[in-house]
Amino acid sequence: MTDNWDGLLTDVLEEIAKRIRMPKDYVAFRGVCTFWRSAATWDNYMFRNCPIPLLMLPSREDSHVLDFYNLT
Numbered sequence: 001m002t003d004n005w006d007g008l009l010t011d012v013l014e015e016i017a018k019r020i021r022m023p024k025d026y027v028a029f030r031g032v033c034t035f036w037r038s039a040a041t042w043d044n045y046m047f048r049n050c051p052i053p054l055l056m057l058p059s060r061e062d063s064h065v066l067d068f069y070n071l072t
Contacts, residue, residue, distance in 0.1 A: 013039035 017040035
């Protein structure tokens with residue numbers, strides 16, 4: 001086994017990058033090295049595939065019941 005992470009094939013890196021869902025993880029992936037950055041283009045990443053989290057707010061000020069709101 002090798003520790004040479006920049007030796008991965010471009011096709012493999014592109015497939016890995018396509019499966020990353022969180023924007024911060026994609027930025028971290030691109031930060032590994034210049035080779036990984038070139039394989040993980042912003043065109044390959046679809047932020048629109050990331051589900052937007054629901055906004056959770058109490059239904060009333062004194063309530064333990066929460067309401068969920070979709071912001072899209």
